């Protein structure tokens with residue numbers, strides 16, 4: 360069961376072949392995961408958040424960068440956005456300008472507490488959630504790494520995150536979970552808590568050949584724990600149009616993954632992303648005319664129209680400067 364799932368990391372040697380996923384996908388029960396009906400995910404009646412994992416077991420493929428920038432793009436379209444840093448490295452927390460060790464209450468505390476009432480959980484969530492750039496963040500630091508060990512013998516451990524996020528679902532339109540670079544309990548918990556998963560894949564050979572492993576993990580989580588988990592799509596990242604390997608990988612992604620999920624426009628390789636993160640800002644605030652914003656806008660527009668029925672996004676040029684960087688802690692909206 361879960362232990363098989365978590366330790367399920369062995370695949371045969373993969374030859375580099377742009378067709379390498381062919382034949383593997385058919386064995387995975389993924390096609391029906393391409394849920395895109397609004398009513399299946401975001402009920403206009405109950406107005407529940409679309410919980411989305413940004414997931415890839417590889418590090419450095421732009422998960423945290425994408426979580427931050429997609430969240431900001433959605434927030435500029437009037438969406439209420441909560442970002443959940445679920446990586447003990449705390450990159451997302453840092454990218455939003457916070458010092459992880461300065462934060463007295465983090466996602467570790469909200470995850471590990473024993474709550475007798477919903478109110479007591481909400482109270483700890485309110486203490487943990489901070490605000491930046493018109494988004495809320497449930498931050499993380501290295502203490503989150505202990506959770507994996509401490510939950511080892513806990514019942515329903517993979518469902519703890521889902522239970523913890525439950526009281527927040529009617530307070531946000533989107534909850535984006537930045538997953539750690541591993542296939543362990545934290546990632547499985549994120550997939551268990553999610554309506555859908557977005558998979559950033561760097562258009563490099565090394566990133567591409569890990570794709571079958573993450574598809575297997577998604578399949579196993581769907582089969583064993585969360586049958587409602589959909590693949591919202593694949594996002595080619597750090598793409599350099601002039602590099603032939605990048606062109607080959609992008610072509611292979613479009614050919615081989617289209618049957619599994621949408622393949623979005625590639626996010627270009629741009630050092631401005633790193634510079635913006637260093638400044639504690641989304642790219643849209645750091646350089647509001649940057650060419651890479653188009654791919655982010657297109658991604659957010661597609662997600663909005665597919666999963667919430669909300670129309671066109673505001674243009675990047677209409678975006679006002681964020682008022683408060685690292686503003687005081689937000690109250691969980693009631």
Ligand SMILES: Nc1ncnc2c1ncn2[C@@H]1O[C@H](COP(=O)(O)OP(=O)(O)O)[C@@H](O)[C@H]1O
Pocket residue numbers: 417418419420421422423424425450540596597598626627628629630632633634636
């Ligand atoms: N589109 C991009 N172009 C160039 N560098 C990028 C891009 N997206 C992210 N980066 C940089 O790549 C590094 C890894 O990104 P990060 O978001 O931390 O990846 P992950 O969360 O998958 O480990 C960071 O230094 C980040 O600034």
Ligand SMILES: [Mg+2]
Pocket residue numbers: 422423424446450451537538
């Ligand atoms: Mg990260």
